[in-house]
Amino acid sequence: MKSAVTTVITAADAAGRFPDISDLKAVKVSFDRAAARMEAAEKLASGIDNVTADALKAVYSDGKYDLATRDKCARDINHYLRLINYCLIAGSTGPLDEWGIAGVREVFRTLGIPTSAYIEAFSYIRERVCVPRDMDQQAANEFKDLLNYLINALS
Amino acid sequence: MLDAFSRAVVGADAKGACLGSADLASLRQHVADANIRIDATNAIAQHISCIAADAVSGMVCENTGMTQPGGNCYPTRRMAACLRDGEIILRYVSYALLAGDASVLDDRCLNGLKETYDALGVPIKNAVRAVEIMKAATVAIITNTNSGPSAFQGISGKGSDCQGIAAEAASYFDRVISSLS
Numbered sequence: 001m002k003s004a005v006t007t008v009i010t011a012a013d014a015a016g017r018f019p020d021i022s023d024l025k026a027v028k029v030s031f032d033r034a035a036a037r038m039e040a041a042e043k044l045a046s047g048i049d050n051v052t053a054d055a056l057k058a059v060y061s062d063g064k065y066d067l068a069t070r071d072k073c074a075r076d077i078n079h080y081l082r083l084i085n086y087c088l089i090a091g092s093t094g095p096l097d098e099w100g101i102a103g104v105r106e107v108f109r110t111l112g113i114p115t116s117a118y119i120e121a122f123s124y125i126r127e128r129v130c131v132p133r134d135m136d137q138q139a140a141n142e143f144k145d146l147l148n149y150l151i152n153a154l155s
Numbered sequence: 156m157l158d159a160f161s162r163a164v165v166g167a168d169a170k171g172a173c174l175g176s177a178d179l180a181s182l183r184q185h186v187a188d189a190n191i192r193i194d195a196t197n198a199i200a201q202h203i204s205c206i207a208a209d210a211v212s213g214m215v216c217e218n219t220g221m222t223q224p225g226g227n228c229y230p231t232r233r234m235a236a237c238l239r240d241g242e243i244i245l246r247y248v249s250y251a252l253l254a255g256d257a258s259v260l261d262d263r264c265l266n267g268l269k270e271t272y273d274a275l276g277v278p279i280k281n282a283v284r285a286v287e288i289m290k291a292a293t294v295a296i297i298t299n300t301n302s303g304p305s306a307f308q309g310i311s312g313k314g315s316d317c318q319g320i321a322a323e324a325a326s327y328f329d330r331v332i333s334s335l336s
Binding site: 002003008009017018031045091099 | 156157164167168171174179189196203246253259263
């Protein structure tokens with residue numbers, strides 16, 4: 001599983017060297033940001049059901065999508081938010097890449113699922129994050145970065 | 156390969172649950188101790204030959220027959236291989252210490268190591284002895300109780316904060332020893 005620290009170690013191992021000063025600095029930087037990331041992860045974990053419900057309401061409000069798909073869409077939004085929670089902890093996009101993005105285009109294309117619904121949902125969530133009501137500025141930045149990453153991957 | 160963070164992520168994914176407040180307490184402690192962990196890893200990296208080469212030499216000094224004809228470290232080609240292996244094991248221990256998780260050591264170093272040594276005729280007893288000396292040297296350097304120059308001169312200035320991380324480093328060496336034995 002790719003994370004901030006394992007990425008550094010993988011590179012050091014490929015070169016056969018002990019962790020050098022620049023490796024340790026890279027690890028230090030990720031630890032320095034960890035507090036904000038954990039705050040975002042914690043807030044997201046406690047509010048994930050509300051966030052999902054809100055986003056779902058927004059996506060299905062204008063009748064563009066078949067209401068029969070609503071439950072599955074809720075499940076998927078919840079799934080992606082959980083992976084974002086993991087990415088915030090790991091300090092890397094590894095969990096999203098490995099469990100949420102790899103193969104997703106093929107699956108959606110084969111099953112004829114419109115990714116636009118997901119993009120609308122995650123964009124809505126991104127716009128709704130409120131500082132400082134929901135979380136600190138730095139935590140919100142980390143969260144929004146991952147939402148953007150996911151939106152780009154689904155676009 | 157996992158670190159303390161991705162270990163938590165993999166555990167949560169197996170349950171299909173988010174990582175919430177309850178899971179984050181131990182990770183927050185891990186983050187709070189980050190400087191100690193980084194200093195300890197750096198202390199190993201700054202003392203590679205002091206730890207690895209000295210441990211192999213020490214092991215040979217205890218068994219002088221090894222560098223004589225017929226010994227396992229004769230000729231120098233085999234002594235060189237032995238020195239190299241000491242350094243490789245130390246390197247993976249330093250990765251495990253930085254990651255806060257033993258998986259990198261298990262996957263990339265220990266997996267199949269005993270079988271390889273058995274096939275090559277490496278005496279396991281002596282290999283284990285070299286790892287034991289590396290463990291003692293590493294603990295001494297991290298806790299600042301070594302007799303040579305201090306690893307923490309100008310950094311944190313003391314080794315007493317590092318008992319916990321030294322014990323963690325020792326546990327990785329113990330892992331090497333138990334997988335070889």
